[in-house]
Amino acid sequence: MKSKKRIVLAYSGGLDTSIILKWLQENYNAEVICYTADIGQEINRKKIINNAKKFGVKKIIIKDLKNLFVKDYVFPMIRGNAIYEGVYLLGTSIARPLIAKDQIRVAKKFKAYAVSHGATGKGNDQVRFELGYHYFGPKIKIVAPWRIWKLKSRRDLINYAKKHGIPIPKDKKGAPPFSVDDNLFHTSTEGKILENPKNSAPEFIFQRTTAPEKAPNKPTFISINFKNGDPVGINGKKLNPEKILTKLNLIAGKNGVGRVDLVENRFLGIKSRGVYETPGGTLLIHAHRAIESVTLDKDTMHKKDSIMPRYAELIYNGYWYSKERFKLQKIIDQKRNKVNGSIKLKLYKGNITIQSRITKSNAYSMKKVSFEENKTFNKSNVERFINYHKKKLQY
Numbered sequence: 001m002k003s004k005k006r007i008v009l010a011y012s013g014g015l016d017t018s019i020i021l022k023w024l025q026e027n028y029n030a031e032v033i034c035y036t037a038d039i040g041q042e043i044n045r046k047k048i049i050n051n052a053k054k055f056g057v058k059k060i061i062i063k064d065l066k067n068l069f070v071k072d073y074v075f076p077m078i079r080g081n082a083i084y085e086g087v088y089l090l091g092t093s094i095a096r097p098l099i100a101k102d103q104i105r106v107a108k109k110f111k112a113y114a115v116s117h118g119a120t121g122k123g124n125d126q127v128r129f130e131l132g133y134h135y136f137g138p139k140i141k142i143v144a145p146w147r148i149w150k151l152k153s154r155r156d157l158i159n160y161a162k163k164h165g166i167p168i169p170k171d172k173k174g175a176p177p178f179s180v181d182d183n184l185f186h187t188s189t190e191g192k193i194l195e196n197p198k199n200s201a202p203e204f205i206f207q208r209t210t211a212p213e214k215a216p217n218k219p220t221f222i223s224i225n226f227k228n229g230d231p232v233g234i235n236g237k238k239l240n241p242e243k244i245l246t247k248l249n250l251i252a253g254k255n256g257v258g259r260v261d262l263v264e265n266r267f268l269g270i271k272s273r274g275v276y277e278t279p280g281g282t283l284l285i286h287a288h289r290a291i292e293s294v295t296l297d298k299d300t301m302h303k304k305d306s307i308m309p310r311y312a313e314l315i316y317n318g319y320w321y322s323k324e325r326f327k328l329q330k331i332i333d334q335k336r337n338k339v340n341g342s343i344k345l346k347l348y349k350g351n352i353t354i355q356s357r358i359t360k361s362n363a364y365s366m367k368k369v370s371f372e373e374n375k376t377f378n379k380s381n382v383e384r385f386i387n388y389h390k391k392k393l394q395y
Contacts, residue, residue, distance in 0.1 A: 006112035013048035040184025070241035082312040091186025097320035100132025114141035128318035135321040186278040212256035212350030219348040229336030248280030256350035258282040287343040295361040
């Protein structure tokens, strides 16, 4: 007997992807394989497995990608000091390429003819997922339910769930829920009261950061150790990438560090307001720039700064696997071998202060910068330097 075709669904076990699972079974003559990438989000393995089994799913795959996510996606992005539109540390954007890559791996392993995701038709994630799918599996079909099904509203989804016996969480009855995305790097919250930019974000939506005014009354001090441009330890203790970010999240979150409220320009042209929490990532970006300031030359730093907006935009738009992003990453990493040392930070009620920069690099010269008279800097050349630039002025 000929086996059914297969579709690999990016599955969380929640209401939306459970509805998608049933919808795929109803509308496609195919076996659905449920795939979950564990990248540090709140995950209930038992719930995922049980919910999928209720629909007769035989293959349920939960893959732990946390360390790989931090090492090969977050850390390269931190090396680029990537910030989108001045404030966003790209927590959702950087996760999608990895999920897409591994989902295609599963699809190839089980000879699936298609993959499916639960990204909505107005958001950026559908682009990010599908560019990743195309890069690794250009011949594999993509099923995007939110763009093709007849369910038009939250009420339609609730009714569909009731019809098919899909459990509906109490907070999802009636009013639309907040849209929440989380992983080891960040948590984002959008929708409901946040859709009107005049409304303040209510305190109850914050999940991993203490309100600054309720943070400890004493400062916390922490050192982040770097080697070849990447964090390798905390307070002198060597840790793997996953554990570094996990520990930094706890320390920074407790001190009210890492909150951002922004209105961003989506790739599809819509403006969207969201609240983001990136506690450990905020420490990393501050510390990384600080260690670069005493280890890299001016031309290298300024070159990195000049390409950063484009680099961040490529990540935001889902172009992690593009030739342009690869090219920019090579520029970013050219002198990463020089970025070694440690940065001590002071955390206090949402604020970060650099306390010390320690490195064996000779990029920073105390002799040259000293206000004391010395022979290492020839001040007689300064007048010629100024006169040269006077000639370059355009009057």
